[in-house]
Amino acid sequence: MSAIRKVRRLREAFRALDVDEKRGIITAYNERFLFIPTKLIHAIEDRLSESFGPATATSFEYEIGREGGVQYMRIAEKAGFKFRNFQDLSSVAERLGTLAGWGKVMVHEFDPEKKTVSMRWTDGVSVRNKRGNLPVCHFGRGILTGAMETVFGTACDSLEVKCQGKGDAYCEAIIGAPEEISRLANGLGS
Numbered sequence: 001m002s003a004i005r006k007v008r009r010l011r012e013a014f015r016a017l018d019v020d021e022k023r024g025i026i027t028a029y030n031e032r033f034l035f036i037p038t039k040l041i042h043a044i045e046d047r048l049s050e051s052f053g054p055a056t057a058t059s060f061e062y063e064i065g066r067e068g069g070v071q072y073m074r075i076a077e078k079a080g081f082k083f084r085n086f087q088d089l090s091s092v093a094e095r096l097g098t099l100a101g102w103g104k105v106m107v108h109e110f111d112p113e114k115k116t117v118s119m120r121w122t123d124g125v126s127v128r129n130k131r132g133n134l135p136v137c138h139f140g141r142g143i144l145t146g147a148m149e150t151v152f153g154t155a156c157d158s159l160e161v162k163c164q165g166k167g168d169a170y171c172e173a174i175i176g177a178p179e180e181i182s183r184l185a186n187g188l189g190s
């Protein structure tokens with residue numbers, strides 16, 4: 001994509017943003033948003049991990065993210081975005097991902113028949129260093145999973161197969177029907 005087109009698309013995304021100084025609120029696509037520091041997300045992650053252990057914290061973050069993903073897609077639907085094909089989905093990921101500051105989100109593969117999708121992103125909010133042994137983007141993966149549940153109209157599960165938090169060049173999650181994902185997870189484990 002040309003640099004000019006990129007700037008134009010970005011501008012289009014930010015045009016949706018409205019700051020009401022009188023009321024002290026920010027809206028986009030007629031929904032209220034919050035500007036929160038990334039460190040607040042980190043504080044939530046740390047607190048959950050300290051109080052409940054890393055495994056439970058992971059599942060909390062994932063489930064909370066998933067609810068967020070459903071909400072994002074509700075907003076996207078109201079704003080007139082469609083999710084029929086690869087192109088539609090790419091444009092939602094690009095516009096909403098960028099607008100909300102979640103990082104650069106891209107649809108890598110989309111199989112509407114099998115109901116699976118592979119999403120890639122960089123600069124996820126949960127990546128604090130590149131030295132971990134396990135993927136760290138539980139919120140982000142949750143958001144994408146919730147979003148895809150709306151698109152596929154069915155319960156989904158997901159796996160983060162690559163993560164910048166463990167030194168990979170980008171993060172990548174495979175999202176799809178739970179049985180498809182557990183088949184994949186078993187395949188990776190063996």
Ligand SMILES: [Zn+2]
Nearest residue numbers: 137163164171
């Ligand atoms: Zn990641």
